[in-house]
Amino acid sequence: MxxxxxxxxxxxxxxxxxxxxxxxxxxxxxxxxxxxxxxxNIQIQTKAPTGTIEFRDDVDLIEQIRYRRRYQRKLKPGQADVITLQDVKDIALYTAPINILSPMLINLLHLPTTERFLRALILCCGYYLQIADEMATRMLELTTKVRTPDCEKIENEFRDNLADLRVLVAKEYCIMLIGGADTKKFHHMGPLKKRQSLSDKDARLFETLLRMSVQIVWLALGRKSFNQIELETHRLFKSEIFNAVEHTLKTGYISRMVAAEQAVLLGHCVRHDKKLNTRSPLMNEVFCHRPIDYRLLGLGVVKYPKISSRLKYLRLLVSGPEESMMESAVTLGIIGLPRTQFDTMLRPISLSTEAKSKASIASQSAHSSKSSFKKAAPSLYPPIIIPRKDAHEIYFPPSFPDETEKPYPVSDVQQKRWLNRLTKLLASTTH
Structure with missing residues (x-):
């Protein structure tokens, strides 16, 4: 036993x-x-640096015909033929590399919150480029002109306008971070925020959304100043310390700015904390101790009883219909302009000036020898002129308004088209 x-x-x-x-x-x-x-072996897709993700911008004629037939937004009866944000997103999705596309990214791009986020980012970057050029000119003029107190007033207005536009971007970005409103199902801890954090998945989604946003802003602003847009966008969302694009390009654009330029373009809410305590400039704008109109934090979402002309202007550009921009004689980059002025890929249709003969060009150059100054090329869209703040005190309602604005509808048809195209592309790569 x-x-x-x-x-x-x-x-x-x-x-x-x-x-x-x-x-x-x-x-x-x-x-x-x-x-x-x-x-x-589970293959986890690595987070590709932004600079290595290249979009195709040399689409040939055959592909343009295919795009126009299958994927371009079709007009509804009685609808004005103007460029919309959906048109810009369609071009970005069509020219994007397949390795950054996913059903989650496509669905995220077709949300009212993301639409307001992209519009606010286009407005912020467009005004930033405009003020950056203005400040560069003003700094050059200091060699021959004397700085007066009026310069401080003008530059303070530029600084406050940029700060308010950053707040508009930050409020939509905060909704995405907390998984609020229509972004609940995209939160990294699930809609109820009780799951284990999928930090790597969330980081990949954020990087691809940021790269797609840069491309959309660049297209909406007429395909100009890509490096400036990319550098400023990464600075806003990641701060100077974690700006991967700046670490790669090593432009040193902030250190080369004069103190007056930094005060205007960066604002006075920039904080230089330790790395563990660093917050992005967007978050610093929200928690900054400066007089902020509280209605900016709910613009386009909360229906306020009384708003100023400044807020009406910003609400139209951030959440209003693109057709109304033509009536108000404002545009958001090329958004709001007639689509007939652009080709399929949203490039401006060139005039017949290129068809001039060499003889006519030579004769013109002989007559223009006396005045050798070249005229600046006309801009595709009018400059951004933000109305000034009202001098009177902000109106405070007796109770906080609980009525919400009707969200601008997002194209479900285009969303399904891009999801179907992605399914076909993924199926073709696996076989």
């Missing part, structure tokens, strides 16, 4: 293995007789 027990303890056979005594460790070890299971 004792022998049976000893055999059962030290050498007993089981259905899937047996026990053996290890002399080195002086312990029992269970040796399995089953074949080892093959461990499935």
């Amino acid at each position: 004792a022998d049976d027990e000893d055999e059962g303890v030290f050498g007993g056979m089981y259905e899937d293995g047996h026990w053996v005594w290890d002399e080195q460790t002086q312990a029992l070890l269970f040796v399995s007789d089953l074949p080892p299971k093959q461990i499935e």
Whole structure:
């Protein structure tokens, strides 16, 4: 009986293995007789740096015809033929590399919150480029002109306008971070925020959304100043310390700015904390101790009883219909302009000036020798002129308004088209 027990303890056979005594460790070890299971290697897509993601901008004529027939937004009866944000998103999705596309990204791009976010970012970057050029000119003029108190007033107005536009971007970005409103299902801890955090998945979604946003802003602003847009966008969302684009390009554009330029373009809400305590400039704008019109934090979402002409202007550009921009003689980059002035890829249709003969060009150059100054090329869209703040005190309602603005509808048809196209592209790559 004792022998049976000893055999059962030290050498007993089981259905899937047996026990053996290890002399080195002086312990029992269970040796399995089953074949080892093959461990499935889960391929996790690495986060590609922004600079390595290249969009195609040289679409040939055949692909343009295919795009116009299958994927371009079709006009509804009675609808004005103007460029919309959806048109710009369609071009970005059509020219994007397949490795950054996903159903989650396409669905995220077709949300009212994301639409307001992209519009606010286009407005902020467009005004930033405009003020950056203005400040560069003003700094050059200091060599021959004297700085007056009026300069401070004008530059303070530029600074406050940029700060308010950053607040408009930050409020939509905060909704995405907390998974509020229509972004609940995209939160990294699930709609109820009770799951384990999918930090790597969330980081990939953020990087692809940021790269797609840069491309959309660049297209909406007429395909100009890509590096400036990319650098400023990454600075806003990641701060100067974690600006990967600046670390790659090494432009040093902030250190080359004069103090007056930094005060206007960066604002006075910039904080230089330790890396662990660093917050993005967008978050700093929200928590900054400066007089902020509280209605900016709900513009386009909360229906306020009384708003100023400044807020009406910003609400139209951030959440209003693109058709109304023509009536108000304002545009958001090329958004709001007639689509007939642009080709399929939203490039401006060139005039017949390029068809001039060499003889006519030579004759013009002979007559223009006296005045050698070149005229600046006309801009595709009018400059951004933000109405000034009202001098009177902000109106405070007796109770906080609980009525919400009707969200601008997003094209479900285009969303399904891009999801179907992605499914076909993924199927073709696997075969």
